[in-house]
Amino acid sequence: MDLLAENPSLLNQSLNSTGPFRWFLHDALRDGKPLDRMTTELILMRGSPYEGGSAGFSMAGENDSPMAAKGHILASAFLGIELQCARCHDSPYHSTTQEDLYSLAAMLNRKELAPPKTSRVPDAFFQKKQRESLIRVTLKPGVQVQPKWPFASLTGLEDGPGIDALMQDAGDSRERLAALITSPGNERFAKVVVNHLWNRLLGAGIVQPVNDWEGKTASHPELLQWLADDLILHDYDLRHVLQQIMTSETYQRKALGQNAKAAPEQRFFNAPDPRRLAAEQIVDSMFTATGIRMDAGQLTFSHDGAEPINSRLTLGYPSRAWMFAGLNNERDRPSLSMPRAQPIADVLEAFGWTGTRQKPIVERETDPNVLQPGTLSNGVLSMSLTRAADQTPLAQLAIDAASPEALLDSLFLRFLARYPSDEEKATFVPALAAGFADRVLPADQVKRPEAEAPLPVSTWSNHLMPEANEIQIEWQHRVRRGPAPDPRLAADWREAYEDVVWSLLNHVEFVWTP
Structure with missing residues (x-):
């Protein structure tokens, strides 16, 4: 619920409250619903937002650009792409741009979308002459951004006829986004998910941080690939991957692991890290x-x-x-x-x-x-x-x-x-x-x-x-x-x-x- 910005408000359902969509998540996990299906339903946001369905996610991140907020949540949780900076400007430390975020938001919006005036860096900021700014704004205020898959280079998955075959309505950009994220051809989705599970159980991820993969290298790429393949081969059954990890010798050792990095991209998983309970x-x-x-x-x-x-x-x-x-x-x-x-x-x-x-x-x-x-x-x-x-x-x-x-x-x-x-x-x-x-x-x-x-x-x-x-x-x-x-x-x-x-x-x- 933390990753998806679940934010129920008991006092007022209209004030950035997600409603009881936690019950959608709970029932999906309890029933063993395949993760690709659960994620698809979450993205489609169907039903009433007030009665415990996936539509409650439609009220997550309600602000001046709610679809951009939801795009940020989805990219972080399921693709390991951090877009927080892209709300107002191109990211100074990533390849992602403000247009990437709003292309994603437009797909969720099912039509073109322009950044609000409040989501921009004031012009006065760029008039300072003391030093050159790291921040760039390449998306002009008021420019309508078309729905478009912005992460082909980061995920290795192109939009096209292969994605059309996974859809009921090829003209629905929100459904297209769900198909692109959860497609078996998008290994990034499976890898990010199993990395979250590994991080939760062992105390450190194979890729760190778990929500921002750009420029990062897996400490154990073969293990990450094997776990991701295993998730896909078992129809995105989270319980199967959890069982694989929890029955491993590494997990079953006493929690005295020292899983800190031995070198910039080297980490030893000798046992779970000792950690405080949630x-x-x-x-x-x-x-x-x-x-x-x-x-x-x-x-x-x-x-x-x-x-x-x-x-x-x-x-x-x-x-x-x-x-x-x-x-x-x-x-x-x-x-x-x-x-x-x-x-x-x-x-x-x-x-x-x-x-x-x-x-x-x-x-x-x-x-x-x-x-x-x-x-x-x-x-x-x-x-x-x-x-x-x-x-x-x-x-x-x-x-x-x-x-x-x-x-x-x-x-x-x-x-x-x-x-x-x-x-x-x-x-x-x-x-x-x-x-x-x-x-x-x-x-x-x-x-x-x-x-x-x-x-x-x-x-x-x-x-x-x-x-x-x-x-x-x-x-x-x-x-x-x-x-x-x-x-x-x-x-x-x-x-x-x-x-x-x-x-x-x-x-x-x-x-x-x-």
């Missing part, structure tokens, strides 16, 4: 390890569905982190807050996720920052999930444990996918052993917590009422208090147990590949 993986791991079901409420500002479909967005009840969207809105009112979803979004944002993508994001920010340990150690989500709450898997695990050692083994397997070392046992077992025999209270001492009263729904149609603010503020208080502890466990022992769980959640291995 933000979504961290959040999903938190819920999986603790056994808690994600309960973020409904991601919408229009719970009653009273707003028209073109001005509201409902993303349902997320069960995985990838289903999240940005929760921000320009109206600073408690009534439009999402207290149950916000703690999850806080963790996602601390680890590099962004809910808004105005342009494609090739690589997320991976540098550590002070928010990351702070969010994991003291955040609302962490404090809630590490509690041995009433009737939760963590509480039941503690009750059913045969011994402190067995309990510690279970926790380590849950959180770190390994058994504790002798040193770790020496640290944690005494904490669990103290009071272990008396940790479960007699039945006559167990008092179940009372369920909190349900709250009315605050939605767009009533968010200006004072009661709506009160409802959401009460939700904030409840979320920060967290769930009630399991009354079957003795309080002192339970708190020590929760400290052990908290320690494992904050272990460096929890957020890094093993």
Whole structure:
């Protein structure tokens, strides 16, 4: 979704929002749809942009020249051609020109297209005499650019009768673009895709950077060619190529690889690079390890569905982190807050996720920052999930444990996918052993917590009422208090147990590949 600038806006569907086209991507990947077909459907942008189809991509990059923005996204994601500079001028460091981008945009537009006046370098810039500018503008403002395939030299694929044979309507330039990009004769498409997969799994691409290939040479050209051929021969089945990579000896080695360049075009893939999990993986791991079901409420500002479909967005009840969207809105009112979803979004944002993508994001920010340990150690989500709450898997695990050692083994397997070392046992077992025999209270001492009263729904149609603010503020208080502890466990022992769980959640291995 980062590469395709997926940008859902919960507040207003008309403000550069892509709508729920994430569901088109999700369903295509879940169903194993061939990548050439999925890409073709994405480019054709058919259906309603508001109902989860590929037409949602038509609202990606909505700005002064939306088709140019989409052309930039497609070229970067599927062809390894970076066209960001070409929005306003010829690229100073690439062979691509502004006309190339607008030729691509015109194909998407299905007719000629002129660059807007806002997408140009001011004339005053070229009147400076101090030094010669690297920037050139060869496309005059207002000049209509015809739909034309601009990348024959970069991809090795010419437009012509062979492409016509792949089309239903040879007069549709958008369909022609889809055929040119996904044609088996366009090996660049297959190579870029498998390079993305290799980069994701091994930590470095065979060609770097993955979105800008011009002037770059593959470190292992035979491997890149073999993977691309394998993708094409297996009908662009991503799962097949993923299986090929993940069953390789290289991928299955311990993640201690040093895949940095040994020379300008030489790279050694001895093992995957150790790398931090993606933000979504961290959040999903938190819920999986603790056994808690994600309960973020409904991601919408229009719970009653009273707003028209073109001005509201409902993303349902997320069960995985990838289903999240940005929760921000320009109206600073408690009534439009999402207290149950916000703690999850806080963790996602601390680890590099962004809910808004105005342009494609090739690589997320991976540098550590002070928010990351702070969010994991003291955040609302962490404090809630590490509690041995009433009737939760963590509480039941503690009750059913045969011994402190067995309990510690279970926790380590849950959180770190390994058994504790002798040193770790020496640290944690005494904490669990103290009071272990008396940790479960007699039945006559167990008092179940009372369920909190349900709250009315605050939605767009009533968010200006004072009661709506009160409802959401009460939700904030409840979320920060967290769930009630399991009354079957003795309080002192339970708190020590929760400290052990908290320690494992904050272990460096929890957020890094093993």
